[in-house]
Amino acid sequence: MRNRLKVLRAERNWSQADLADKLDVSRQSVNAIETGKYDPSLPLAFKIAAVFSLPIEQIFSADEVAQAAE
Amino acid sequence: MPRETNPKIISNGRRYMGNMAVAGVLYTAAVFGGAFAIRNEALPQWAAILAALAPLLPALLMLRAYAIFLNGIDEFQRRIQTDAMLIAAAVVGFGSFAYGFLEEWANFPHLPLIWVFPALIGIWGLAACVLRLRYK
Numbered sequence A: 001m002r003n004r005l006k007v008l009r010a011e012r013n014w015s016q017a018d019l020a021d022k023l024d025v026s027r028q029s030v031n032a033i034e035t036g037k038y039d040p041s042l043p044l045a046f047k048i049a050a051v052f053s054l055p056i057e058q059i060f061s062a063d064e065v066a067q068a069a070e
Numbered sequence B: 001m002p003r004e005t006n007p008k009i010i011s012n013g014r015r016y017m018g019n020m021a022v023a024g025v026l027y028t029a030a031v032f033g034g035a036f037a038i039r040n041e042a043l044p045q046w047a048a049i050l051a052a053l054a055p056l057l058p059a060l061l062m063l064r065a066y067a068i069f070l071n072g073i074d075e076f077q078r079r080i081q082t083d084a085m086l087i088a089a090a091v092v093g094f095g096s097f098a099y100g101f102l103e104e105w106a107n108f109p110h111l112p113l114i115w116v117f118p119a120l121i122g123i124w125g126l127a128a129c130v131l132r133l134r135y136k
Helices: A005-011 A015-022 A027-034 A042-052 A061-067 B007-040 B043-051 B056-072 B075-106 B113-134
Strands: none
Touching: A005 A015, A005 A027, A015 A027, A027 A061, A027 B075, B007 B043, B007 B056, B075 B113
């Protein structure tokens, strides 16, 4: 799964620690999600969407969908 | 790489260390007290059984500390912990199984069962460190 977490975070000028605090997770978890090493659960994905005030599909996309769009 | 800043995660880690320290002190006291009593006193069988099982209580306190810690971490950290536990269970389980055959069929020296649990904990800790580094 791909995500735009790093870009969205940079647009808001948030550090990984800032986002981790907002999501109530560890900074290492944010890093793992951003780098695509860990796919979040559905509840956490919804929480991320709520923090960025965006629909979930504007943040996450399946690898095949992202490749097709490129 | 910045350190962890989430206060909830930090306090959960500190609580875990505190609980483990208390359980560790009690465990050390139970092991040394039990060993001293068994070597220096002519204990009846029931007292020897009690002394031998006494370290189990602080070991259970350690398990409780770990369960509390596991409930206080996020899903990604929990994934690391459960993966590490699976690796430790697989290594120790298959390792002791294989060594059992070697003992029985190839005359390897007998190893006491007491080492199984420390091996499980040690390999779990090592696996957790390696997995954490992998996700850094």
